[in-house]
Amino acid sequence: MLKVGIIGCGKITQVRHAPEYAENPNVNLVGYYDEDPRRSRAMAEEFGGVAFNSAEELLSSGVDAVSVCVANVAHAEMTIKALNAGVHVLCEKPMAATMEECEDMLKAARISGKRLLIGQNQRLAKAHQKARELIINGEIGRVITFRTTFGHPGPEGWTGMKNSWFFDKKRAAFGTMADLGVHKTDLLHFLLDDEIDEVTAKIATLDKQFPDGSPITVDDNAYCIYQTKKGAVGTMHVSWTFYGEEDNSTIIYGTKGVIRCYHHPKYSLIVESPNGAKIYFQLDQLTSNKDQTSGGRTNTGVIDTFVSALISGEASYLDAEESIKAMRVIFAAEESAHKGSTIHISQ
Ligand SMILES: NC(=O)c1ccc[n+]([C@@H]2O[C@H](COP(=O)([O-])OP(=O)(O)OC[C@H]3O[C@@H](n4cnc5c(N)ncnc54)[C@H](O)[C@@H]3O)[C@@H](O)[C@H]2O)c1
Structure with missing residues (x-):
């Protein structure tokens, strides 16, 4: 049995x-730490284990692995502390707040010989896995272009707080571009079996305000034109101002057809041929923020993937070496928006 702890006991925990570890038969959930002790106590009461007074206390309690689920700016600090203590880490996305921190996290994993995985759960969604297989097998020919979107009404619905830390640059480091953009950027790498090597971005704060009426200090919309190494060109739009249904869709246009992921309420994957024929796959549906905050829950597979990687020792889709490539694109997009020019990314 793996002894597992959790650092940061907010919504995603x-x-x-916590529930996905509790359901995994190979895990003993032994403890929690949060700077707000009420939150770690609540997790200990609901799922068993100890509420520790510090991250150090938790890390020296004999745990094999931890999840790092704190605010974005503390990801690197907690992850590096855990790796240096000889503990495997599953860190939530976005990997960290700066490129230097991301590199330092990878370095700490290499030196400690411990695993570092990042919670890029979109790779595990069934329609995405099937779409990747079809694209790699050449079912839609050469990928010419794509369009990916992730938009919802904003993280205040998720955390239940109008003044969410997600809006504060000092704690979040970035807005939609990293909160949602890192999901879709990483997903494009995964689906296309390719890497983005050029970005032109417009990143803006269009609507969100703090309760006092001042604009939030991070972006609430980001638009990117991406070019990949294999030559496809497409777009990504991420937004916290879709004040209606969540849109979490991706469409890939190839020389021999089109693949639509999570673009239809019933069929999570649709494959279209140039002659008009369509194949409909009824796989899973992505859990929306609205579903999760209203108590609905599906197992995302992130925890099971982490646990399997630790037990088997095999490489994982969620290894940080993969996720860091999306972070390079995110920082390049920020540079592009700032300079008003196209930025080349060297992976
Ligand atoms: N993979 C996904 O789809 C997904 C979805 C939501 C959130 N997340 C990520 O999970 C992380 C947490 O988000 P959340 O929605 O749970 O936020 P949250 O505000 O609900 O929870 C964060 C918790 O961390 C604690 N915390 C913050 N800084 C800390 C520190 N330095 N030391 C100890 N505790 C600290 C807070 O007290 C809080 O309880 C974020 O990085 C977020 O981007 C990922």
Whole structure:
């Protein structure tokens, strides 16, 4: 049995990490730490284990692995502390707040010989896995272009707080571009079996305000034109101002057909041929923020993937070496938006 702890006991721990560890037969959930002790105590009461007074206390308690689920700016600090203590880490996305921190996390994993995985759960969604297989097998020919979107009404619905830390540059480091953009950027790498090597971005704060009426200090919309190494060109739009249904769709246009992922309420994957024929796949549906905050929950597979990687020792889709490539694109997009020019990314 793996002894597992959780650092940061907010929403993602409550709806994903703690319940998914509790359901995994190879895990003994032994403890929690949060700077707000009420939150770690609540997790210990609901799922068993100890509420520790510090991250150090938790890390020296004999745990084999931890999830790092704190605010973005503390990801690197907690992850490096855990790796240096000889503990495997599953860190939530976005990997960290700066490129230097991301590199330092990878370095700490290499030196400690411990695993570092990042919670890029979109790779595990069934329609995405099937779409990747079809694209790699050449079912839609050469990928010419793509369009990916992730938009919802904003993280205040998720955390239940109008003044969410997600809006504060000092704690979040970035807005939609990293909160949602890192999901879709990483997903494009995964689906296309390719890497983005050029970005032109417009990143803006269009609507969100703090309760006092001042604009939030991170972006609420980001638009990117991406070019990949294999020559495809497409777009990504991420937004916290879709004040209606969540849109979490991706469409890939190839020389021999089109693949639509999570673009239809019933069929999570649709494959279209140039002659008009369509194949409909009824796989899973992505869990929306609205579903999760209203108590609905599906197992995302992130925790099971982490646990399997630790037990088997095999490489994982969620290894940080993969996720860091998306972070390079995110920082390049920020540079592009700032300079008003196209930025080349060297992976
Ligand atoms: N994979 C996904 O789809 C997904 C979805 C939501 C959130 N997340 C990520 O999970 C992380 C947590 O998000 P959340 O929605 O649970 O936020 P949250 O505000 O609900 O929870 C964060 C928790 O961390 C604690 N915390 C913050 N800084 C800390 C520190 N330095 N030391 C100890 N505790 C600290 C807070 O007290 C809080 O309880 C974020 O990085 C977020 O981007 C990922």
